[in-house]
Each structure stands twice: as structure tokens, then as C-alpha cells.
Amino acid sequence: MGFFNKLKEAALKEAKKKIMEELGLGGDDDETKPTMTTEEFERTKPDELRKDIRMISGCQDRQTSADVSNVSSFQLPDPAGKAGGACTSTLLNILYADEQVPEDDLSFVEVLEEMRIKLKSEDYSQIPQLSSMNPIDVNTKFDLVPDTATGTKRAVMIGINYVGDDPGELSGCWNDVLNMKKYIQDVHGFEEENIVILMDDGIHTEPTKANIIDAYKTIIAQAEENDAIFLHYSGHGTKLRDDDGDESDGYDEALVPRDFQTNGMIRDDDLYELLLKNLPDGVHMTSLMDCCHSGTILDLPYLFKGDGSQTEMTLDPNMNLDAFIEKLTGKLMEFLQAKMAASLSL
Structure with a gap:
């Protein structure tokens, strides 16, 4: 400092x-x-914090997220391949089942708790979480894209298998992106030209630190009132020693880009600057983080755990609200x- x-x-x-x-x-x-x-x-927070930002994470900060070798038990329609992330596959399993019964919409609490039940049945210990900038009534209809988002729908989707890394190579992250892409196109009407994909498959844009940052900057710069942004990340997540004193547990959460060994991680502080701080008013943003230690990787103040321990969203008791407000608004x-x-x- x-x-x-x-x-x-x-x-x-x-x-x-x-x-x-x-x-x-x-x-x-x-x-x-x-x-x-x-x-x-809510009565006293600055206006800059009244943005529609929400995140679904596959696990709590202290937990790791599983890579599934065979997603057949998740019954996805025409999956991209056998492997996949437990969080992405479970969420898609529940959302596709919900689409089959359109007159019976699932609530946020039902989706999160059904995710936990499904994960537990597959012997995964991770607990999915919903976090947000504003309190959400978790008993209302679940949606990746709110009905009020009547503008352009854009997405940045990142899948990193870390091909050739030993240890560390994953097998399902590309499939996660392709499976989720199919869902948002078929169900929510995202158009191909508005979806940016970064994968280390030799075909798409390489998910380097610089390319990920550029993709995030671009989607925020393009956004206008009533637009919807969907961010999906499937890859490694990690924890790093907090370098600016804003984390109550002493650790930053971070994404692990493909070139992390030479160019480093993308810390939650970086995501603050890229996504939260610069999001235009009236834009709806939903993020799905399928990686380890992802529970508070966007450091949003409200939290709901899908383990049956809560009946409503509450302020995260472990969050340093002073640092949060100072960093985002000064x-x-x-x-x-x-x-x-x-x-x-x-």
C-alpha cells in the first residue's frame, strides 16, 4: 500500500x-x-449500489466445485459431451425440467434447494448460493433473465479446460459453455452475434487474462438501459491473500485464466472494477460461476444459501460492508x- x-x-x-x-x-x-x-x-446505501446484479455460485468460498466425468444422470437434452461441471449441469437439469411444466414456475428458493438435493444425491458436498446487490424475494419466480429486460441480451461465456496442465487439467468446462449457450438461446432468445465465447479449444478466443478482461469491458461498454447481461464462467477458481484489506477472512477470491502462470489471476477486486462499478443503470446482470471458492467472488452484499438454512436473503454476515461501500462508491x-x-x- x-x-x-x-x-x-x-x-x-x-x-x-x-x-x-x-x-x-x-x-x-x-x-x-x-x-x-x-x-x-437499504435506507442509507448510496444510489450507486442500487443495481440489478445477481450471481449464482456453485459453492461457498471455502468449498471446491466438482467436475463430473459423465453428465448422463443430469438428463440434459443433447449434451455437448460426457463431462461437465456439477453446478452448471445441475442448474440446467432443474431449469429444463421446469420448462416442461410452464404453468408451475419454480422460485429462487426452490431452484437453489433442488440444486443442493441433486448435488447431494450425486455425492457432492458443495452448497449453491445466490448473491445479489439488492435483496431478492427468493419466493418469487426464478429467472436468469428478468421479464423487465426488454432490450438486447448479451453474454460472455468462458470455459477453460487447461489442456496439458498436470495437475489441473479439467474435462467438462467447454461442454458447460456449449450446454448453457444452447439453453440461453433456446429458452431466453439470445442471438448468436451477441454471445462471446472464450475457450482454450483452439477454435474460440483463448481465455487469457487480457482477453477475459477485454470481453468483460466490452460487454459493459455495449450495455444500455433495459439490456440483459449473462456471464458464465466454468474453470478453476482460487483464493489469494487479500492485498488491500477489504476481505474479512483475509483472502480474495479469484478466477484462473489460461495464462495464470505468467500473467496471474483475476481477483474479485478486478471484477469489482470491470463489472459492478461500471454497469450502467437499468441493465440487468446475472452471473453463473461454476468454479471453486466462488461463493462471494463478486462480493455482493446479499446472500442466500441453498441448504435449507435460510428462508430469505440476508446481508452476508462475513462481509466487510465498509470496504465494499468505499471501494464501489468512495x-x-x-x-x-x-x-x-x-x-x-x-
Whole structure:
């Protein structure tokens, strides 16, 4: 951390301490930090955080995600090949079954819990999660693309098998992309020219760090109000030591591009800048992350686990909300002052 960043951090900490003392909350010690309710957070959060961003992840941060050698038990229509990711294959299995009964739409909670039941029946321990920028009523109809997204539908789909890596080569990531591509085209009407595919198959654009970043930048730059963005990643995920102090567990989650050995990973902090921070207002974005340690890889504040432990979305209790707000908006002090004013008015 540079000298001026250290000065800024110290100033923010001191200013926050004063505000917390005015609130009668004992300063900045971790033990005295208040637990925010959803109502408090929604009432005081900056407008920049009121974007329609949601993510389905195949597992929690501490879990690994499975690669399935034979997806026949998932009963996908005309699958691209035998292998596939457990998360992608399970989700497609449930969504295709739901399409067969159009009068009985599944809710978010039903999709997530059915995913967990299916994964458990196949002896996978991973717990799927839904996270979002805004609270979602998980008892409402599940959708990859909201009905309100009436504009152009665009997708970036990344499948990395790490061909030739030993250890580390995967077998199902290309198939995941092709199977999911078929679904979003057949069911949601995505057009071929609006789907960008990156795969290390020698045919498509190579999923290097630079190419992935460029694809993400481009889809955000193209987006306009009422458009829908779908992001799908199937490959390795990992955890790295947090390098800027914004992670409560001390680790960043990261995507593993094909050239990671020479050019490094794509950290969750990078995804902040690429996707969340620059998403235009009125654009709907859904991400499916089928990789290890993907639970909070977009660091979205609301969380719902598909293990039956929750009945509604809640603020992620492990999230550093101060760092989240400061990084995305630079308005931590305004947020705390608004919270203080709201508390004093009660």
C-alpha cells in the first residue's frame, strides 16, 4: 500500500471512529461494530449500489466445485459431451425440467434447494448460493433473465479446460459453455452475434487474462438501459491473500485464466472494477460461476444459501460492508453519516 493510500486509510478510520462515537457505538473496535439490518442498509446505501446484479455460485468460498466425468444422470437434452461441471449441469437439469411444466414456475428458493438435493444425491458436498446487490424475494419466480429486460441480451461465456496442465487439467468446462449457450438461446432468445465465447479449444478466443478482461469491458461498454447481461464462467477458481484489506477472512477470491502462470489471476477486486462499478443503470446482470471458492467472488452484499438454512436473503454476515461501500462508491463517510441521521431520527 502506497504512502498516500495509508494516509487516506488512517483519515477514514479516524473519521469513522468519531461518527461511531457520536452514535454511541464505542468507536471502531470490531467487537463494538453494530450489526446492520437489511432495512438500515437499504435506507442509507448510496444510489450507486442500487443495481440489478445477481450471481449464482456453485459453492461457498471455502468449498471446491466438482467436475463430473459423465453428465448422463443430469438428463440434459443433447449434451455437448460426457463431462461437465456439477453446478452448471445441475442448474440446467432443474431449469429444463421446469420448462416442461410452464404453468408451475419454480422460485429462487426452490431452484437453489433442488440444486443442493441433486448435488447431494450425486455425492457432492458443495452448497449453491445466490448473491445479489439488492435483496431478492427468493419466493418469487426464478429467472436468469428478468421479464423487465426488454432490450438486447448479451453474454460472455468462458470455459477453460487447461489442456496439458498436470495437475489441473479439467474435462467438462467447454461442454458447460456449449450446454448453457444452447439453453440461453433456446429458452431466453439470445442471438448468436451477441454471445462471446472464450475457450482454450483452439477454435474460440483463448481465455487469457487480457482477453477475459477485454470481453468483460466490452460487454459493459455495449450495455444500455433495459439490456440483459449473462456471464458464465466454468474453470478453476482460487483464493489469494487479500492485498488491500477489504476481505474479512483475509483472502480474495479469484478466477484462473489460461495464462495464470505468467500473467496471474483475476481477483474479485478486478471484477469489482470491470463489472459492478461500471454497469450502467437499468441493465440487468446475472452471473453463473461454476468454479471453486466462488461463493462471494463478486462480493455482493446479499446472500442466500441453498441448504435449507435460510428462508430469505440476508446481508452476508462475513462481509466487510465498509470496504465494499468505499471501494464501489468512495462514499463511506456519507454512508455512515446517513446511518447516524437515520438512527437519531428513530
